[in-house]
Amino acid sequence: MDSMGNAGRQAVRKVLYHHRTQGKAVEGVHIRGITDALRARGVAVDIISLPGADPYSSPRAMSPTRQARPWMKLVTRLPEPLFELAELAYNLVAGFRIAAWLHRNPDVDFIYERYSLFMYAPIWLARMRGIPIILEVNDSATVERVRPLAFRRLAMAIERRAFRKASGLVFVSSIFRDRALAAHGSMAPAIVTPNAADIAKFTFTAEQREGTRARLGLDGHVVCGYLGGFVPWHAIDRFVRLIADHLAAAPHLKLLLVGDGATYPALRAFVESRGLSRQVVMTGRVAHDEVPGLLAAMDMAVLPSAGDYTSPVKLFEFMACGVPPVAPDFEPIREVLVEDETGWMFRAGDLAAAVERVLAHSRDSAGLARVGAAARNYITAHRQWRNNIEELLAFHHSLASGMATR
Incomplete structure (x- = not known):
């Protein structure tokens, strides 16, 4: 694995990290951990976030509900069906922003996306451009949620397509990967990489x-x-x-x-x-x-x-x-x-x-x-973030070489 990681690091020069979280609390820690470790390996990383949700902006609060922008609070208070329709509509925003970034950065090696429900535009764009896209899976329509899904069948259908059409998937635990595979029948090649600390x-x-x-x-x-x-x-x-x-x-x-x-x-x-x-x-x-x-x-x-x-x-x-x-x-x-x-x-x-x-x-x-x-x-x-990056770059290298197994 380490030799593959070294090869992957030599090949990768630029990565786009896309996420649809508020960029604070635990998700902010994870995003910064991955990004900082990639940059420490000499990889240029650009982040596309929700407007106003830069994970490097202050304050890095532990409670996302306290630091959320007013428009974020408004959206989260919508009735569940409207909230999910807003998530679905965000594909248009994300697609436009990522397409504009790709136009300015045609030399990107791959897109790394923190998967979100109802999100598919980045995968469609990546496939259209012939760019690898790896999804980091921390959420799924298959798990029990604080806010039960109103459009669960739609969320499952989009997720099934996303998990099959992505270049690769990164899960945080084996049981999560196995549940997703059981629910969707088949998926893109996947690895399991638990979280970490610096x-x-x-x-x-x-x-x-x-x-x-x-x-x-x-x-x-x-x-x-x-x-x-x-x-x-x-x-x-x-x-x-x-x-x-x-x-x-x-x-x-x-x-x-x-x-x-x-x-x-x-x-x-x-x-x-x-x-x-x-x-x-x-x-x-x-x-x-x-x-x-x-x-x-x-x-x-x-x-x-x-x-x-x-x-x-x-x-x-x-x-x-x-x-x-x-x-x-x-x-x-x-x-x-x-x-x-x-x-x-x-x-x-x-x-x-x-x-x-x-x-x-x-x-x-x-x-x-x-x-x-x-x-x-x-x-x-x-279990430092650099270990996660070694595994990620080795995974990217194996995908590029056609050596990954399901």
Whole structure:
């Protein structure tokens, strides 16, 4: 694979990255990670985003709902059928913008697109121009959504054609790839590349750790952290409510909760009403650039829940910082986490078990240090964004050489 990656890197000089996300929160982290790693390899990368959704613009907020442009908020509030029609209509905007870019950049090596539902114009244009297009698949009409699809049959039909007509597909987990293949029957050649982290951005000194801990009142305690959205499907509110009754018997333990979202106000009110504010520290929304400093203060971390097909970026960021995670045993997490070596798992959905694991491991400082160091070594060697780029460029090379297999 590495020799193919080297060949791919030598051949690729220019890439267009197209996405239809708001460019913030987790998707912004992913887009910047891929783009920065490509540029570090000497590849020129241009990004076409939703107007006003440049992933490099400030603020790089953790909560996309807080930073969204007014027109974005208006569109997301449309009734679901109208919202999906707006997504479908965006093909015209994307097609026009990509066609104009291709006219100015005829020497592009391939288009890399973060796949979005109802999106097909970029694939049609790429095929018309004879340009390879690789889809990075983080969403699908086959998965359960917060907003149930009104035009699911149409979304499935467009997705089936997109997955078959693209040059190649990149999935974040094996189970996601397998579900898509089962739903659509056949697809373009595909690879599985979990998410990653940049180890250089998650390296800190003892002074930085001590400073953050002193500022937040964490000195002398074992700190279990959480990083991400306060939304029902991440279940951090339910985890805190379950562990609350155990905190009095665990005075050595403090929780550091970073982020915000729909369940944040009620959870903060619960913490205050129970008199837990000294043991449960809630930072609220922070810019992503502040995340490494906050991770530096943690001794362990918890992911109460995750998608059963997704690859949580926060998992890799915890591990990159040497913070051992306690995570649900979904298959994508089992693909990257080794029990009692780079982290610990609990049965997905069993938050009582998550509480038990956090309490037990919080009393084992030596185990936290051992597993945290191994987790960081794993990320350093195998799961940095540069590793994803090596796999992507090798994949592009194999597609160009006609060697990829389905």
